[in-house]
Amino acid sequence: MxxxxxxxxxxxxxxxxxxxxxxxxxxxxxxxxxxxxxxxxxxxxxxxxxxxxxxxxxxxxxxxxxxxxxxxxxxxxxxxxxxxxxxxxxxxxMGMGLSMIGPTLLVHGSEEQKNEYLPKIVTGEHRWCQGFSEPNAGSDLASLSCQAKLDESGDNYIVNGQKIWTSGAQFANWIFLLVRTDETTKHNGITFLLSPMKVPGLEIRPIRLISGNSPFCETFFENVKIPVKNVLGGVNNGWTVAKALLGFERSGMGGIAGGGGGQARRGSAALGGNRMVSLAKETVGVENGKVADGKIREDMTNVMLDQMALTLTQQRSAATAKSKGAPGPETSIFKIVASELGHRRDELMLRLRGTGGLGWEGGDTPEEDLMLTRSWLSAKATTIYGGTSEIQRNIVSKRVLRLPQPK
Ligand SMILES: Cc1cc2nc3c(=O)[nH]c(=O)nc-3n(C[C@H](O)[C@H](O)[C@H](O)COP(=O)(O)OP(=O)(O)OC[C@H]3O[C@@H](n4cnc5c(N)ncnc54)[C@H](O)[C@@H]3O)c2cc1C
CATH class of the missing domain: 1.10.540 (Butyryl-Coa Dehydrogenase, subunit A; domain 1)
Structure with a gap:
């Protein structure tokens, strides 16, 4: 100590x-x-x-x-x-290098791959994006069809297909992706590949949202050549590697067990309980040193206690993950709890802010309050990306609680 x-x-x-x-x-x-x-x-x-x-x-x-x-x-x-x-x-x-692919490389990478990729994630030279989802493979990710076939030399895969919702693809210089290398079997026919973004045949089309922003893209592969040495974790073993990566993504434990990015992805979570209390004192007032409204005090206490319980449970799980290598299916519980808790915290902070929480950009609204509003809105996606809450509940029922499954 x-x-x-x-x-x-x-x-x-x-x-x-x-x-x-x-x-x-x-x-x-x-x-x-x-x-x-x-x-x-x-x-x-x-x-x-x-x-x-x-x-x-x-x-x-x-x-x-x-x-x-x-x-x-x-x-x-x-x-x-x-x-x-x-x-x-x-x-x-921040980013997927630190929170997802880095921790996964530490578990599944060869020594050569760790030496090649990890230092460049640490400095921010490599910015990674995730090529998992496809137009016909979201929740049922293992049904993916982006295809990789060995070329005549046997040294390269030739990749053809499409990915979608690739967050930040237009800003990334590397992508980790799942491809089908065996058509005859589902989960055991998937391989995990690493590829630079600037290669012939790889095309990115940003998806423009109503806000005018393009947080994610469609990513097309037409005869893209990826060296066999860029397979992570073995040919046809991609589902195992993907599950490890999704464990890091869902737990936010990249920040605890592996890297540093996981939790930081969430803006208002980073602001933490202190900001919530000071905001409450500013907006509701103080009586006998406490936030004046008993109901607000209770709601804040519940959010902060749940956050504390989540953090401690994540830390316990991170310690187990360290001994086992990668976090297990229990990370789906963290994903559900963290995303729903995030919604509760954001709603409460916005309630405290009142009309001040309507700011979007510029004007006199302080940067922290603008971040709060944007974070509240963008956090709506946390129950979707990394696997929806419904899918997380399916995983918890099957792989954590081992409940009987429908035939
Ligand atoms: C902001 C954001 C960023 C993203 N970034 C990336 C990224 O960088 N890379 C990437 O690869 N993907 C990314 N995604 C995609 C994300 O992983 C998928 O959206 C998600 O897995 C759901 O797939 P889908 O959109 O195809 O929905 P679908 O699979 O079509 O699901 C539609 C609805 O049906 C429900 N459902 C489906 N199957 C079941 C079932 N068996 N039981 C119960 N309910 C079910 C789902 O819960 C959902 O409500 C991102 C998504 C968002 C919103």
């Missing part, structure tokens, strides 16, 4: 001295499009912040140092994140 306190002091001093002051209290941009629109000095501060932390390996605090990570224990990583939160610093780096 004394060591942990010594580490806390070291982390605090390092962050206080070096973290760019202009980023404190700023939060993360909601997406790359928003990040690109930030003023030049903010973008530069973010670049410096990422570099500063990457140089220490603290963008991926718990990854081994030989792959560029920080080599911290999960407890040290939490202490570091607590010190960052005290200074209201945004995560130095």
């Amino acid at each position: 004394a060591d942990l306190e010594a580490f806390r002091t070291e982390a605090r001093e390092f962050l206080e001295k070096n973290a760019p002051k202009g980023l404190r209290g700023r939060g993360m941009a909601m997406n790359q499009e928003a990040a690109d629109e930030e003023p030049g000095d903010v973008r530069e501060a973010r670049r410096q912040w990422t570099k500063l932390m990457a140089d220490k390996g603290w963008t991926a605090p718990t990854w081994p140092t030989e792959y560029g990570g920080g080599g911290l224990s999960p407890r040290e990583a939490r202490v570091m994140q607590q010190e960052m939160a005290k200074l209201k610093l945004p995560p130095p780096l």
Whole structure:
């Protein structure tokens, strides 16, 4: 424990001295499009912040140092994140590299693959996207049909097919994807591939939403050549690798067990209970040192207790995952609880904000409040991506509770 306190002091001093002051209290941009629109000095501060932390390996605090990570224990990583939160610093780096493919590479990657990919995730040089869903394979992902056939040399796969809802594909330079390598069997005929985005035959079409933004894309593969050495976890073993990756995605444990991005994906979760309490004090008022409204106090306490219980359960599961390699089907419980809890917290914060919570951009509305509104809206998707809540409940019933299944 004394060591942990010594580490806390070291982390605090390092962050206080070096973290760019202009980023404190700023939060993360909601997406790359928003990040690109930030003023030049903010973008530069973010670049410096990422570099500063990457140089220490603290963008991926718990990854081994030989792959560029920080080599911290999960407890040290939490202490570091607590010190960052005290200074209201945004995560130095986020994305599917840290929260999904990195932790999966640590479990299923060859030594060569770990050395090749992990350090570039730590620095942010590789930005990954996820090519799982297809027009006819969403919830029933294993029915995917994007096809990979070996070429004559036997050194490359030739990939043909389409992916959809590929988040951030237009900003990514690498993609991890599932392809069909055996037509005669369903789950055992899938292979997990890694590919650069800038290759002949790979085309991205952003899907434009009513907001004008394009958070995700259609991704087309026409005779795209992917070397056999880019198979992760073995030919026709892709479903096992995909389940591990989905475990990291669903648990948000990339941040606890593996990398650093998972939880940070959710804007208002990052703002945490402190913001909720200060917002309540501002808007409802204070009586005897407490938030004046008893019902609001009760609702806030319930959200904060549930958040605490979720975090502790995730930490327990992360410890088990460390010994087993990857998180198991219980992560579906986290996905359901975290997404529904996120909705409850966002609704409560918006209720507290009243008409002030209607801001979308610009004007006099503080950045934190704008983030709150945007986060409330974008969080609607959390019960869909990574597998819908219905699918998570099916998994819990089958693989956690082992209930009898319909014939
Ligand atoms: C914001 C966002 C980002 C995304 N990003 C990515 C990405 O980067 N990469 C990627 O590959 N995919 C991504 N997705 C796709 C996501 O994984 C799928 O949308 C999701 O798995 C559901 O598939 P679907 O949309 O085809 O819905 P469908 O599978 O068609 O489901 C429609 C409805 O039927 C229900 N349903 C289906 N089957 C069952 C069943 N057996 N039992 C009970 N109910 C069922 C579902 O719960 C849902 O309500 C993203 C989605 C969103 C919303």
